[in-house]
Amino acid sequence: MxxxxxxxxxxxxxxxxxxxxxxxxxxxxxxxxxxxxxxxxxxxxxxxxxxxxxxxxxxxxxxxxxxxxxxxxxxxxxxxxxxxxxxxxxxxxxxxxxxxxxxxxxxxxxxxxxxxxxxxxxxxxxxxxxxxxxxxxxxxxxxxxxxxxxxxxxxxxxxxxxxxxxxxxxxxxxxxxxxxxxxxxxxxxxxxxxxxxxxxxxxxxxxxxxxxxxxxxxxxxxxxxxxxxxxxxxxxxxxxxxxxxxxxxxxxxxxxxEGLENVYKRHAICAEATREAMKALGFELLAKNIPSNAATGIILPEDFDGGKFVKYMREDIGVTFAGGQDHLKGKIIRISHLGYHDIFDTIVAVSALELGFKKFGLDIEFGRGVGACQEVILKSIR
Structure with a gap:
C-alpha cells in the first residue's frame, strides 16, 4: 500500500x-x-x-x-x-x-x-x-x-x-x-x-x-x-x-x-458522522448511553471473525482499526476519530469499512454508510 x-x-x-x-x-x-x-x-x-x-x-x-x-x-x-x-x-x-x-x-x-x-x-x-x-x-x-x-x-x-x-x-x-x-x-x-x-x-x-x-x-x-x-x-x-x-x-x-472550540467541534462532527454511517449500514453501536467522541464501537454479527477482519484491513487494505478487548475480542470494531483526524479521514474510514465488509461477505449496500456520513458532514460545512 x-x-x-x-x-x-x-x-x-x-x-x-x-x-x-x-x-x-x-x-x-x-x-x-x-x-x-x-x-x-x-x-x-x-x-x-x-x-x-x-x-x-x-x-x-x-x-x-x-x-x-x-x-x-x-x-x-x-x-x-x-x-x-x-x-x-x-x-x-x-x-x-x-x-x-x-x-x-x-x-x-x-x-x-x-x-x-x-x-x-x-x-x-x-x-x-x-x-x-x-x-x-x-x-x-x-x-x-x-x-x-x-x-x-x-x-x-x-x-x-x-x-x-x-x-x-x-x-x-x-x-x-x-x-x-x-x-x-x-x-x-x-x-x-x-x-x-x-x-x-x-x-x-x-x-x-x-x-x-x-x-x-x-x-x-x-x-x-x-x-x-x-x-x-x-x-x-x-x-x-x-x-x-x-x-x-x-x-x-x-x-x-485551530481554537479549542473548533477542535472539540471537529471531534464531535467526525464522531456523529461515523455513528450515523454505522447505523445506516445496519450495525448496533456498542455505546448504549453516552457515546464517546474519541471512538465509535460497533457490534459485529455473531458468525463474523472480527480479529481476522481487523488484520485484513491493516495488512491488505492499509487501514488500521481496533478490535475488542477481553470478552469483546473478535466481537466488535472500534473506529477512531481523535487527534490528527478530520472529516475526510472519517469518510476514508467509512468507505474502507464498506469495502472490507463486502469483501467478507456481509450484505451491505455500497455508499449507504458513506452517504449517511456525508449528510452529517454537509450540515457542518459553512
Missing part, C-alpha cells in the same frame, strides 16, 4: 509538522533552550485541561500517570470507589488493589455509562470513601461518563477526591477541571495530543496536593511532590523525553491555533 491510515484509538496519526520538529537534533535537557520549550508546553497544557494548576509532564505511558494519581494522594487501607465499566476501569481496580486500597466498585455492562445516581448511592452507602476513580472516556467500550455531573457530587465532600482518566477525553471534549471541581485528571500523548506514545500528563487540585501530604504509599520515580518542585523551575526531576516534549509544544500550538 502506498499510503496507510492509522484509525485506531491510540496510537493515532502524527502531523508532519510535529514529526519534523521531533526530528531536529537532540538538545540537552538541562539548558535554557529546553526549559523555554518545556515552560511553553506546560502553559499550553493548562488551557486544554481547563486549570490554573500545574500540569506535570511525565516520561511514561498514561498508565503511569494513573498509578501516580493513586500512590501520591492515598494511603494503604483507604477505601476507594472504582467505576468498572471496561478494560480501563478494571485497570483502576487493579492499580488500587496492588497498592493495598479497599476497593468498592460499580460494575457495569461494557457499553454502559455510569450515572450520577449510581455514584451518589455508593457514596451514601460508604461515607468513608476517600476517592472516586473513573474514566471520562472509556476507550475499550467507546462510552463517555458524565464527569461534570459526578464532580458536583464528589466536590461536596471535603475529604474525597475525584480522580479521572482523561486519556481519550482531554483534547477531544471540553474539559474544565477547575470549574467542574475535578481533583485529578490524567492523560497521554498518543491520543488527542497527536504525538507518539511516551508522555503522560497529570494535573492535581489544591485538595489533592493537600492529601498528598499524608499519603503513605511508597513512590520513587512517580513522586509528584519532587516532580512538581522541579517542573516549577522549568526542568524535570528525571531525564525527560526531550524530542517528544518538543513535538508536544508544536502540537499544542496547532490545537490552540
Amino acid at each position: 502506498l499510503k496507510k491510515y492509522l484509525l485506531a484509538p491510540g496510537p493515532t496519526m502524527v502531523p508532519e509538522r510535529v514529526l519534523l520538529d521531533m526530528a531536529m537534533p537532540v538538545i540537552h535537557h538541562r539548558t535554557s533552550e529546553f526549559s523555554k520549550i518545556f515552560s511553553e508546553a506546560r502553559e499550553k497544557l493548562k488551557k486544554v485541561f481547563g486549570t490554573k494548576e500545574d500540569v506535570l509532564i511525565l516520561a511514561s505511558s498514561g498508565t503511569a500517570a494513573m498509578e501516580a494519581a493513586v500512590v501520591n494522594t492515598l494511603s494503604v487501607g483507604d477505601k476507594v470507589l472504582v467505576v468498572n465499566a471496561g478494560k480501563f476501569g478494571l485497570r483502576w481496580k487493579e492499580i488500587a488493589t496492588t497498592f493495598g486500597l479497599d476497593v468498592v466498585s460499580i460494575d457495569l455492562e461494557w457499553g454502559r455509562s455510569v450515572t450520577p445516581y449510581q455514584i451518589e448511592e455508593k457514596l451514601i452507602e460508604h461515607p468513608d470513601i476517600k476517592a472516586v476513580l473513573m474514566q471520562a472516556s472509556e476507550t475499550s467500550t467507546t462510552v463517555y461518563h458524565p464527569v461534570e455531573e459526578i464532580a458536583k457530587i464528589v466536590s461536596l465532600r471535603e475529604n474525597m477526591l475525584l480522580i479521572v482518566d482523561g486519556i481519550t477525553s482531554v483534547g477531544v471534549v471540553e474539559t474544565k477541571m477547575d470549574e467542574w471541581g475535578v481533583d485529578i485528571i490524567v492523560s497521554g500523548s498518543q491520543k488527542a495530543f497527536m504525538l507518539p506514545p511516551g508522555l503522560s500528563f497529570i494535573a492535581m487540585s489544591k485538595k489533592a496536593w493537600k492529601m498528598a501530604e499524608s499519603s503513605n504509599i511508597p513512590k520513587y520515580y512517580l513522586n509528584l511532590k519532587k516532580e512538581l518542585k522541579s517542573q516549577q523551575k522549568d526542568t524535570t526531576a528525571w531525564t525527560p523525553a526531550v524530542n517528544l516534549i518538543i513535538g508536544l509544544n508544536t502540537a499544542l500550538g496547532m490545537m490552540l491555533d
Whole structure:
C-alpha cells in the first residue's frame, strides 16, 4: 500500500509538522533552550485541561500517570470507589488493589455509562470513601461518563477526591477541571495530543496536593511532590523525553491555533458522522448511553471473525482499526476519530469499512454508510 491510515484509538496519526520538529537534533535537557520549550508546553497544557494548576509532564505511558494519581494522594487501607465499566476501569481496580486500597466498585455492562445516581448511592452507602476513580472516556467500550455531573457530587465532600482518566477525553471534549471541581485528571500523548506514545500528563487540585501530604504509599520515580518542585523551575526531576516534549509544544500550538472550540467541534462532527454511517449500514453501536467522541464501537454479527477482519484491513487494505478487548475480542470494531483526524479521514474510514465488509461477505449496500456520513458532514460545512 502506498499510503496507510492509522484509525485506531491510540496510537493515532502524527502531523508532519510535529514529526519534523521531533526530528531536529537532540538538545540537552538541562539548558535554557529546553526549559523555554518545556515552560511553553506546560502553559499550553493548562488551557486544554481547563486549570490554573500545574500540569506535570511525565516520561511514561498514561498508565503511569494513573498509578501516580493513586500512590501520591492515598494511603494503604483507604477505601476507594472504582467505576468498572471496561478494560480501563478494571485497570483502576487493579492499580488500587496492588497498592493495598479497599476497593468498592460499580460494575457495569461494557457499553454502559455510569450515572450520577449510581455514584451518589455508593457514596451514601460508604461515607468513608476517600476517592472516586473513573474514566471520562472509556476507550475499550467507546462510552463517555458524565464527569461534570459526578464532580458536583464528589466536590461536596471535603475529604474525597475525584480522580479521572482523561486519556481519550482531554483534547477531544471540553474539559474544565477547575470549574467542574475535578481533583485529578490524567492523560497521554498518543491520543488527542497527536504525538507518539511516551508522555503522560497529570494535573492535581489544591485538595489533592493537600492529601498528598499524608499519603503513605511508597513512590520513587512517580513522586509528584519532587516532580512538581522541579517542573516549577522549568526542568524535570528525571531525564525527560526531550524530542517528544518538543513535538508536544508544536502540537499544542496547532490545537490552540485551530481554537479549542473548533477542535472539540471537529471531534464531535467526525464522531456523529461515523455513528450515523454505522447505523445506516445496519450495525448496533456498542455505546448504549453516552457515546464517546474519541471512538465509535460497533457490534459485529455473531458468525463474523472480527480479529481476522481487523488484520485484513491493516495488512491488505492499509487501514488500521481496533478490535475488542477481553470478552469483546473478535466481537466488535472500534473506529477512531481523535487527534490528527478530520472529516475526510472519517469518510476514508467509512468507505474502507464498506469495502472490507463486502469483501467478507456481509450484505451491505455500497455508499449507504458513506452517504449517511456525508449528510452529517454537509450540515457542518459553512
